[in-house]
Amino acid sequence: MTDLDIRVLDDAHYRAAHTLFRGALHHPPAPDDRWEIARTSYDPGRAFGAFAGDELVGTVQSFPSRLAVPGGAVVPMAAVSRVGVRADWTRRGVLTALQRAQLRAMRESGDVAASLRASEGAIYERFGYGVATRVREVRVKRATARSRQPIAGRVRLVEPAAAGDLVGSLFERVSPGRAGTIARWQGWWNLNVLHEEGAHQRYAIASGPDGDDGYVVYKVTAYSYENGVEKPAVLTVLDLWAATPRAWADLWVFLLGIDLVDEVGAEGRPVDEPLEWLLVDRRALRVVDVMDETWLRLVDVEAALSARAYRPGGSVVIGVRDRFLPENEGSYLITSSGASRTTGEPDFVVDVDVLGAAYLGDVAFGALAAAGRFAAGSPEAVARADALFAVDQAPWCGTFF
């Protein structure tokens, strides 16, 4: 590897780092007004640059967040983003050096976990990240999508100017919800809701006997007809959160009832969202994709394992390997009453990315063993681990970053 200097970036370099990252994704630099919004999402100490001499050739960043884990506890988490290496510097170890520095800094600052969304599936496993949540994309044909029930409470539209505060405080109330959900940071709201594109979005609030209890942010691309080509009207759900099943159903029934819409589409929804069960004809809904959502990296394995709850299931000792944070290596005893380090012999040993994948309960150790991701040893021990790690709801993040 060429000599690289990895530095914590400050305000003087944020814009160059942002431009480098956008360039790596083949996007042009952000115009000034957009940059002023993006700048608010750079936190001191959380952006790193790789320098070859004085030249910035790669960057990574993270946002300060929190992760809900099975059982309802919440742990400090770094939401890793804006990862990019200049095209003339790739495959020379720049990302590896940045990852090494970032993981060390996260560990030292007390982040228990790190999470990211990957542009490609082959990048992050080597750094200890495993796919921990998945999402589905659905499309609903409005012509045949009759809901089984009417709106039970009330759904009202609110003006974009008033929406930011309303949806922000509602999100705070409904989250942390299921395992995998994360806290949003101010820069997230600035970039995703409180900006000029936010003004073209529609905001609807659900309420019931106890007041407001859910919201949806959506946009509609209207029907068009040009040169004999028809384009259907598509409503896209951007963000939908509900504190109760009633609020959730009301929001969907509202969306499916909006006139002059041919299709309702939603990406990034939980894989177990029961939308098809709300429809008289479930075939009005098509699942068009199921894909990885967030990749989870346990930065402090002991703290992470201790934070989550376990089901009854006897006990198991899991050995952990971690090339980047060797202090995580060792054996962990998991029982229904908690987890702790042990000097006992492990029932099986996994790389830290495998543990990250299984941690929130989205995939069973049994499935990972069957796929050859670790040597199972005794199938009974793996079955015990799966009983302990089992969850009721599929974990889901629901926040794009």
Ligand SMILES: CC(C)(COP(=O)(O)OP(=O)(O)OC[C@H]1O[C@@H](n2cnc3c(N)ncnc32)[C@H](O)[C@@H]1OP(=O)(O)O)[C@@H](O)C(=O)NCCC(=O)NCCS
């Ligand atoms: C992805 C990216 C950051 C990798 O940076 P890099 O400096 O080339 O990575 P490294 O040289 O440190 O590679 C480390 C290892 O990962 C592998 N690797 C890196 N990127 C990979 C990719 N996209 N696909 C497959 N393998 C990849 C390398 O081959 C290398 O493997 P080795 O250790 O067996 O030799 C860089 O290619 C990039 O900026 N891509 C475009 C933007 C992007 O996708 N960013 C990520 C957003 S989530």
